[in-house]
Amino acid sequence: MLVIGAGGAGLRAAIEASAAGVKVGLLCKSLLGKAHTVMAEGGMAAALANVDDRDSWKVHFADTMRGGQYVNNWRMAELHAKEAPDRVRELEAWGALFDRTADGRILQRNFGGHKYPRLAHVGDRTGLEMIRTLQDHGIHRGLDVHMEFTVVALLHDGPRIAGAFGYDRERGRFRIFKAKATVLATGGLGRAYRITSNSWEGTGDGHALAYRAGAELIDMEFIQFHPTGMVWPPSVQGILVTEGVRGEGGVLRNSEGRRFMFDDIPENYRSQTADNPEEGWRYTQGDKNARRPPELLTRDHVARCIMREIKAGRGSPHGGVFLDIAWIKERISNAPEHIRKKLPSMYHQFKELAGIDITATPMEVGPTTHYVMGGIRVDSDTQMSTLPGLFAAGECAAGINGANRLGGNSLSDLLVFGKRAGEYAAAFAKSNGTVNVDEREVETAAARSLEPFERGNATENPFKVQHDLQDMMQDLVGIVRVEDEMQRALTGLDGLNRRAAVVGVTGHREYNTGWHAAQDLGNLLLVSEAITRSAIERKESRGGHFRSDFPDKDPAFGTFNIVVRGGSDGTMQVSRASVPPMPAELKQVIEENK
Amino acid sequence: MRATFRIWRGDKEKGAFRDYPTEVSEGMVVLDAVHRVQAEQASDLAVRWNCKAGKCGSCSAEINGKPKLMCMTRLDSIDLSQPVTVEPIKAFPLIRDLVTDVSWNYRVKKAIKPFKPRPPDAPDGTWRMDQREVDRVQEFRKCIECFLCQDVCHILRDHHLHDEFTGPRFLLYNAALEMHPLDTEDRLKDLKDRDGVGYCNITRCCTKVCPEHITITENAIIPLKERVVDRFYDPITRLLRVFR
16 A cells, blocks of 8 residues: 655554555655654643643543534544544654653643643654654564655546556656555645745645545635744744743733733633633643633634734734743743753744844744645545545544644644554555556656646746745735635636646756646645635634634534535535534533533 | 855766855845745756754755755855855765755664663553653754764765764664663664774764754763773673683
């Protein structure tokens, strides 16, 4: 079988499938160990209850559903909450070294939307620890690893997916991977926006490959804009500032010095949220009787509050707000040392890229495109898509997060559903016969991917079209959306698609980055259309999707997810699918944790 | 403001520096300038990068002759009155332009004996470790595998002893395993015979270029050298071995 993508989900899937005795090919877009998972900072959420023994899978489940505004796939949220602790402990058995509690167990930290300290972490470089652990474990599991490989198309044997076709970037040589089962683990699509925390790989490849192969995507309107990205200097705009800063006691202030997050606490979080700074501080220092500060509300809400302050003219000099961790020196004696120990990457990042010492000066931060809740529609237990033989896990799959993902739920999602995808894809490969590759399908894909060379230098530049797309999506389908702007975006996409159809590149096929950009561009345009059409369809505001023309949540829209798929005429079809009904015992769990 | 970037263009057979004048602005890093050149003047310029935040270790290059991450090198730290040279790292074969073939590193790592934990400490299958014993290894595990330490190490760069010496990155990797509180494997013989820990003559070049500021030489390599010496070269042990 084949795994496409070698971040947390892809590696975990490959390890699981290999353990099941299946021969596994692993395709990496970059070098092994460099995938976007490496950038995750804060930690992975799992109800280990090491720090607060009141925690359990039930509380984690209820937190995830509340954060997702109840349009999540409840079964995925349940499986995730139940299985995450085992997946974290398994990483430790494979060599991961998490920070420790005083009695020597895995330490857990506070994060937005999580009732109790729940995130297993390693300072603020948890993603690096996770990917390195999986990588170093995986290389001894007989995986057939292909680095720097671009997948151009999925292949069919009738309705069944039969593998993938693409080229190695070093030589530009085409290659067919025939597989009885294929797992997509290609991550997100943040590169559709100008301001993003995503690495160059986040171009929606898996979303687009699955869609073109005939699979359904859901929830594409739900994009997470992380509240705290760097805003200055311009060249680092969008780089992530971990929520861990706020978990460790960092506060948000406007230009007037006001902690504006106290000004707007949503009704459904009021009973869990501190109503004064003193209580908030005690929470961050582990006082079990204190409620969490409003800076640790969910990301969608914090991002909107920041936008409100900026728009009202109360922002920082470079168009953000202030995030202050240095203030804790008023409360603890060794504050600079403590900050450097708890947030080493953040210290380093601001020191080197912005010339700012975060132990002495507040940071300037603003929202950045971070994560897509939407993605390939999958079965909750097996992670199989709507196409036989095609599975998906991690960010490119959808369901667990609903309208908004809680910080820390992504790393655990990668492990829980990466493992499941690997397990069920291996079982599928074992119980189904061999596949045949359709030569014509391969020839068509090869010819299409080579077209930019035929056009050469005289036509459009792929980098330029991508920049224009990013500007447009940022301006017209960003944090605050409105009908007429999104309609303009659809018209804009028509124009960009026409330009993309005539992009040209020069040179030869060996490591030609212009050619690679031309491949990515098609994927970005496709997912941008899916985002825009889904966002037009959801005429309400919920989670990561906020519309100024429909600023309130509408209960009628809480009963379905939005689905897109390719129609037989080649156009994108938008439809609605009912949110699966939740069993009574889980409704009870949610009630108990209100 | 304008500055000129003198970028290496070429492949295994031939190549040359080429000058690209381009617009620069406040806060830019070298990778931004390279991207601007790529977008505006040379769409086929080969460059490897991922995160642009100093976390993935993909964009290693030599900037004005110094091994650095392009994404973490600010233009205001460089003299822009002269052309800025940007060239590929030298310890590995060139693929094209700024991209080198680092696959040797992956093969070396695979040959190192993997992590082998002691049995769990608690009935629920978990372990207990003190933060103080974890601290030391966490420093080593900050490594982002940018291979700048490999690039600057004269044993690989100048003497090309890739068959006899694994380089600082993999001595550090060995140290992270050997000093892992739970690990029970023994890698000392391999360190002596295959990984060539003895070749390192402690010039500390690797430590100086590490973008993660890991004290590779003092904290990782020297303790490994001491362990190897204690095991294989201690005179009393050798004497006892003779009489055994």
